[in-house]
Amino acid sequence: MPELPEVETTRRGIAPHLVGRTVTTAIVRDARLRWPVQADLPQRLAGRTIQAVGRRAKYLLLEFAEGTLLVHLGMSGSLRVLPATTPPGKHDHFDLVVGEHCLRLRDPRRFGALLWWPRQPREHPRLAALGPEPLSEAFEGSMLAAAGRSRRVAIKALIMDAKVVVGVGNIYANEALFRAGIHPARRSDRIGPARYERLATEIKAVLAEAIAQGGTTLRDFQREDGRPGYFRIQLKVYGRGGEPCPACDASLLETRLAQRSTFYCPRCQR
DNA sequence: AAATTCTCCTGAAGGC
DNA sequence: TGCCTTCAGGAGAATT
Numbered sequence: 001m002p003e004l005p006e007v008e009t010t011r012r013g014i015a016p017h018l019v020g021r022t023v024t025t026a027i028v029r030d031a032r033l034r035w036p037v038q039a040d041l042p043q044r045l046a047g048r049t050i051q052a053v054g055r056r057a058k059y060l061l062l063e064f065a066e067g068t069l070l071v072h073l074g075m076s077g078s079l080r081v082l083p084a085t086t087p088p089g090k091h092d093h094f095d096l097v098v099g100e101h102c103l104r105l106r107d108p109r110r111f112g113a114l115l116w117w118p119r120q121p122r123e124h125p126r127l128a129a130l131g132p133e134p135l136s137e138a139f140e141g142s143m144l145a146a147a148g149r150s151r152r153v154a155i156k157a158l159i160m161d162a163k164v165v166v167g168v169g170n171i172y173a174n175e176a177l178f179r180a181g182i183h184p185a186r187r188s189d190r191i192g193p194a195r196y197e198r199l200a201t202e203i204k205a206v207l208a209e210a211i212a213q214g215g216t217t218l219r220d221f222q223r224e225d226g227r228p229g230y231f232r233i234q235l236k237v238y239g240r241g242g243e244p245c246p247a248c249d250a251s252l253l254e255t256r257l258a259q260r261s262t263f264y265c266p267r268c269q270r
Numbered sequence: 271a272a273a274t275t276c277t278c279c280t281g282a283a284g285g286c
Numbered sequence: 287t288g289c290c291t292t293c294a295g296g297a298g299a300a301t302t
Contacts, residue, residue, distance in 0.1 A: 034278075034298085072296085072297090073296095074295090074296060075278095076295090091280090109280050109295090111297085112296095151273090152273090153272085153273070162296095162297075170295070170296090258273095258274080259275070260295075261295085272302100273302085274301080275302085276298105276299080276300065278296105279294105281294100283291100284291085284292080285289105285292095286288105286291105
């Protein structure tokens, strides 16, 4: 399940194979993604030259002079660069053919998306309302505190809200709250400025560490060349309900919060 | 209107 | 062994 570090790892992996190259053809094998892939997408892409491969939140942005292809990997999507002649597998729904190679989208659960946008990516309605990138300077403790003060949601829900900050998925929300010593259900308006500073710092740190390690992985994340990602970054609480807290040995708890699996240490996190 | 719940999908895992 | 059920989760949509 790609989170922001996996998407960024994918971006860095595929960009060298794509930038400056011209699309030979595009193949849609199954248009039934999150939204139906528009039928004329191959015609729109053929003959266009990829100028840059960007990212906003968990959207990958294949930028052309004529517009942008937004690619979202959803829950189970992965992108690989392969020889164009490689036979497609069962869930290989889309190819972007670039000379001898192709960028191939595999997505068993089909929660992903392919969207053509004939303008600048920043103007896309899905991107325009998003909060800041977590690793940018625009995201820091005081703005997070301001967002939290004006609402009364669980802190975990706050940091997973894309209007507040993008790219903090369930795994890293759990990890960041553990590292910051904050209980995931604590109300956002009952956390002080210093603790918000710490939380913003830990969100940045855990995401940066995961990117530096090439993306963590759960289940089926694959790198652009097909190598699996690795559990290089040790997840301290996610998926560890019942295990001892790595800091204090208390038994880690698992609950449901905002419809998501939530793991925390009842002693370390308040 | 903010907050919560629902929805899409299928592979994996667990139960009997 | 095999069929059945349950679960996971990104994020937009629907509901309260």
